[in-house]
Amino acid sequence: MPFQLTILGSSSAMPTSERYPTAQVLNVLGRFFLIDCGEGTQHQLRKNRINYSKINHIFISHLHGDHFFGLIGLISTLVLQGRRSELHIYAHSELQRYTKFQMEFLEMGEPGFPIIFHPLNFKKPQVILEDKKIKISSFPLKHRIACCGFRFDEQPKEANIIKEKIKAFDIPVREIKNIKAGADFQCGNGLTIPNSELVIPAPKPRSYAFCSDTAYNEAMIPEIAGVDLLYHEATFAEEETKIASETYHSTGVQAAQIAMAAQAKKLLIGHFSARYKDLSVILEQTKNVFPATEAAQDNSTYSID
Incomplete structure (x- = not known):
C-alpha cells in the first residue's frame, strides 16, 4: 500500500518559473493529506492528477503567505464542484477568521x-489526528512567527499468522488474536511454540516529518527521531548562514545536521530561495554532511517502501 510524498511546490517566498511556493500531498494508504497550500496549489494538484475531493485534511504550518495563499482558491473550487464532505484544516487559530473574511468579501x-x-x-x-491507520503530530519550529512542523506515522500492523500452523498445532480461534499480538502458543501436550514460528512479521510502520520554515532547532530532534523521510527547509547555501540566522531559516548543512542527529533514514531538502537557479551548490553541501539527501523537485513523488 502506498506511502508517497508528492511535491507540489518547493520554492520559498517567491515562486520561480520552475518552482511553486510550498505545498505537498502525502498519500498514506490511499488517503491524501495536503501539507501547506501556497499559491498555485490547485494547478499543481491538477497537473499531478490528484483529485481535489480526496483531500479531507489540510495542514498549514504558519501564516506566511507562501504557505497558505492558495487555500481560499482551493476552497472556492471545492464549492463550485459541489463538495459535501467535511474539510478539516489544522492551522493557527487566526486562519479561521481570515478565511471567513475572505469568503464573506x-x-x-x-x-x-x-x-x-x-x-x-x-x-x-501534540497529537492532532489519530485513527487505526495513522497518527499525526505537530511540534513547534523556530521561525519569525508561530510555526509548526508535522509528523505522520503509520500505525503498527498485526503480524500475519501462518495458516498452515493453525492446522498443524490445532490452534483454537480464541488464541489467534494473542498470537498476532506476539504471544507464544502452548500446545495441549505442554510444548510451547515460539511466536516467531507461527507468524509472518508485520512490515515496519513508515513515517514522514515536515519541517518548514525554521532556523536550526535542536529542540525538535526528539519529535522527528528515526523518521524514514525528513523534509527540512534549506533556503540558503552555507555562504548565507548569516542571512539564514537573521531570517529564521536554515542552510542545507544545518538541515543535514538535524537529520543526522535525528537519525533520519533519508533527507529531502526544499523551500529554496529564488536566488538559486542551480540547486547543486546547496545539495552538494548538504550531502557532504548527510549523504542520503535529495533536493525536492516540483511534480516529483518520493515513496517510502
Whole structure:
C-alpha cells in the first residue's frame, strides 16, 4: 500500500518559473493529506492528477503567505464542484477568521460543506489526528512567527499468522488474536511454540516529518527521531548562514545536521530561495554532511517502501 510524498511546490517566498511556493500531498494508504497550500496549489494538484475531493485534511504550518495563499482558491473550487464532505484544516487559530473574511468579501455564501478548523499548539508537541491507520503530530519550529512542523506515522500492523500452523498445532480461534499480538502458543501436550514460528512479521510502520520554515532547532530532534523521510527547509547555501540566522531559516548543512542527529533514514531538502537557479551548490553541501539527501523537485513523488 502506498506511502508517497508528492511535491507540489518547493520554492520559498517567491515562486520561480520552475518552482511553486510550498505545498505537498502525502498519500498514506490511499488517503491524501495536503501539507501547506501556497499559491498555485490547485494547478499543481491538477497537473499531478490528484483529485481535489480526496483531500479531507489540510495542514498549514504558519501564516506566511507562501504557505497558505492558495487555500481560499482551493476552497472556492471545492464549492463550485459541489463538495459535501467535511474539510478539516489544522492551522493557527487566526486562519479561521481570515478565511471567513475572505469568503464573506467574495460573497461566496455558505460553502455547502462543513469546514472544521483545528487550532495548533505552537508551544509544545501534540497529537492532532489519530485513527487505526495513522497518527499525526505537530511540534513547534523556530521561525519569525508561530510555526509548526508535522509528523505522520503509520500505525503498527498485526503480524500475519501462518495458516498452515493453525492446522498443524490445532490452534483454537480464541488464541489467534494473542498470537498476532506476539504471544507464544502452548500446545495441549505442554510444548510451547515460539511466536516467531507461527507468524509472518508485520512490515515496519513508515513515517514522514515536515519541517518548514525554521532556523536550526535542536529542540525538535526528539519529535522527528528515526523518521524514514525528513523534509527540512534549506533556503540558503552555507555562504548565507548569516542571512539564514537573521531570517529564521536554515542552510542545507544545518538541515543535514538535524537529520543526522535525528537519525533520519533519508533527507529531502526544499523551500529554496529564488536566488538559486542551480540547486547543486546547496545539495552538494548538504550531502557532504548527510549523504542520503535529495533536493525536492516540483511534480516529483518520493515513496517510502
